Amino acid sequence: MTSASSGLRVERLAKSFGGVHVFEDLSIEVPPARVTACIGPNGAGKTTLINIICGVLRADRGQVLLDGRPLDGIQPHETVARGIGRTFQDVRILPLLTALENVLVAIPSQRGERLRDLFLPWRGVGAEEQRNRERALALLEAVGLAPVAARPAGELPFGQQKLLALVRLVATGARTLLLDEPATGIEAELHPRIVTLIRRLVRDEGKAVLVVEHNMDVVREVADHVAVLHGTVIASGPADTVLKDERVIREYLGRLYA
Amino acid sequence: MLFLATLICVWIILSVAANLVVGYTGLMSMGHAGYLGVGAYTAAVANIFLGVNYLLTIPLAAVVTAAVAVVTVIPLLRLGTFYFALATLGLNFVLFDIFLNVGPRVEGTEGLFGIVLPAGLETTGARFALTLLVTAACVGIAWRLVTAPLGRVLRSVRDREDALRALGKNPRGYQIAIWGVSGALTGVAGALYAVTLFYIDPTLFTLNTSILVLVYIGVGGLASIAGSILGPLLLIAFTESFRFLGVHSSLAGPIQQGIYGLLLIGLMIYRRQGLIGKYDFRE
Numbered sequence: 281m282t283s284a285s286s287g288l289r290v291e292r293l294a295k296s297f298g299g300v301h302v303f304e305d306l307s308i309e310v311p312p313a314r315v316t317a318c319i320g321p322n323g324a325g326k327t328t329l330i331n332i333i334c335g336v337l338r339a340d341r342g343q344v345l346l347d348g349r350p351l352d353g354i355q356p357h358e359t360v361a362r363g364i365g366r367t368f369q370d371v372r373i374l375p376l377l378t379a380l381e382n383v384l385v386a387i388p389s390q391r392g393e394r395l396r397d398l399f400l401p402w403r404g405v406g407a408e409e410q411r412n413r414e415r416a417l418a419l420l421e422a423v424g425l426a427p428v429a430a431r432p433a434g435e436l437p438f439g440q441q442k443l444l445a446l447v448r449l450v451a452t453g454a455r456t457l458l459l460d461e462p463a464t465g466i467e468a469e470l471h472p473r474i475v476t477l478i479r480r481l482v483r484d485e486g487k488a489v490l491v492v493e494h495n496m497d498v499v500r501e502v503a504d505h506v507a508v509l510h511g512t513v514i515a516s517g518p519a520d521t522v523l524k525d526e527r528v529i530r531e532y533l534g535r536l537y538a
Numbered sequence: 539m540l541f542l543a544t545l546i547c548v549w550i551i552l553s554v555a556a557n558l559v560v561g562y563t564g565l566m567s568m569g570h571a572g573y574l575g576v577g578a579y580t581a582a583v584a585n586i587f588l589g590v591n592y593l594l595t596i597p598l599a600a601v602v603t604a605a606v607a608v609v610t611v612i613p614l615l616r617l618g619t620f621y622f623a624l625a626t627l628g629l630n631f632v633l634f635d636i637f638l639n640v641g642p643r644v645e646g647t648e649g650l651f652g653i654v655l656p657a658g659l660e661t662t663g664a665r666f667a668l669t670l671l672v673t674a675a676c677v678g679i680a681w682r683l684v685t686a687p688l689g690r691v692l693r694s695v696r697d698r699e700d701a702l703r704a705l706g707k708n709p710r711g712y713q714i715a716i717w718g719v720s721g722a723l724t725g726v727a728g729a730l731y732a733v734t735l736f737y738i739d740p741t742l743f744t745l746n747t748s749i750l751v752l753v754y755i756g757v758g759g760l761a762s763i764a765g766s767i768l769g770p771l772l773l774i775a776f777t778e779s780f781r782f783l784g785v786h787s788s789l790a791g792p793i794q795q796g797i798y799g800l801l802l803i804g805l806m807i808y809r810r811q812g813l814i815g816k817y818d819f820r821e
Contacts, residue, residue: 360706372701374694385690386705392687395715
C-alpha cells in the first residue's frame, strides 16, 4: 500500500521568523495507514510545520509533496480538496453552531450550499441534507457525542470540543490528517476516545496521520512512528525505538516530560 | 393606511436583505441605502425614459443592483470588520454623489417622477397587493437560504472564517454570493419604493436610511428573518402612532425622538440580540 511516492512528504523545509530560525533542513514522511507523531519542545516549529503544509505560511526553502507532487502555492481552503485536513491547538469550533452543524458544515461539496441548486427542487437538496445528517450523527455517535449533538458547540467542555474538532475533520473526507495537539489540555478520561478514534481511522480507512502532541502517554499509545523536532529532526524511527532512545530521553524528553 | 402598509413592506424587504449580510454573515453594511437607490433609479429610469413596463423593472432592478453590489463589495472583502463597515459607508457617499450629480431629474426639481403604471396598478390597494406579494416572495427566498445548508456556511463565515477555510470552504465565495442576493432583494425594494412614493430624489438614499435599516434589524433581531419583519413593523407603527395620539406636533416630534432613543439604548443594554434575534456581536 505504501509506495515511495504516496502520502505526504516534507522535504528539507526551512523557516525563520525575522532572525529566528524555527527549523532548518526538516524532512518528514507521513505515509498512509500510519500515525506519525512529531514531538519536541515549545517553539520547535511543530505548529509552524502544519501551517506550512496547509498554506497558511510559506516556507523559506524546501517543499511539501503530496503523492509525489509539490503543493506549491496552495491556499488554506484548497487543502481539503487535495485530501489534507487539519485541526487546531485552540480547536476553533464554530461556537454558535450546534455540534451536529459543526460536523455538517465540514461535509464537502453540498448542493444545499450552492445558490444555483437551492431553488431547483429536482436537485434533491433536502434528500442530500437528510443523508448528511444521518452520516454526521453516526460520526458523533462513534465518539460518544450524539447526546450533545443539538447543543451549541461553544457550550461544550473543552475536551468535547477537541473531540468534535476531530470528528469534523473526519467529515471532510481528507485522507491525510494533521492533528495539532489533539489530547493536550483535555481531561484524561477522554484520552482513550481520542486514541481509539485515531487508531481506527488509520487501521480501517488507511488515513495518513501526523500528530503533534505534548502528552507523551498519548504519543506512546497512538504513534507508530516518532520524529523528534528541535531545529531539525534530531531523531526519527519506530515509536518504541525513539521513545526509548537514551539520548532523546536525556536531552529532549527528559527535561520536558520527566 | 394602505400607503403606510406598502411602505412597511418595502422596509421589510430591505431589512431582510440587510440581515442576510449583517446578521447571518457578519458583514457590517452601512451602505445599503446606496443599493436601494440603485434599485429605485434603475426602475424609474427604465420606466420613464426607456418605456419598460413597470412590472419588468422590478426584476431588472434586482439584476442591476445585484451586479453593482457584487462589483462594489469585492475590493472591500479583504478589510476587517470595522474598516469594512467604514468602506461601505464610503460606498453610500459615492452612490449618493452619483445620484445627485449624474442621476436624471425632472426639470425644476431635485428628483425624478413620472413612472407609468401598467393597467390594474393604478389604485393604492392594487399596489399594496403587488408589494405584499413581492415581499412574501422575498421573505420566502431569504428563509430558504438561511434554513438550507447555505445558512450554516454563512453563520460559519460570520463566526470563524479560518475554521471554515480549514474545512475546505472559501469564505470569499459565500460572502460575494450572499452580498449579491442581498443586493438583488435591495434592488427589488428600491423598485417598489420608487413606485410607492412616486417621486425619488438622492436624499432618500443617504446614510440616514442605511442606519435606519440597521436600527430595524437591531431591534427586530440579528440573524432572524422574523426579526427583520418585526423590526420595521414595530418601529414604523410606533413612529406613526404618535400622529393619532393628539399630541401637538411641536411636542410630538421631540418626545418621539427621545423615547425612540431611550428604547434603543435600553434594548442594547438589556437585550442585545434584539427582540427575537439569534446573534449578538459579543460572541
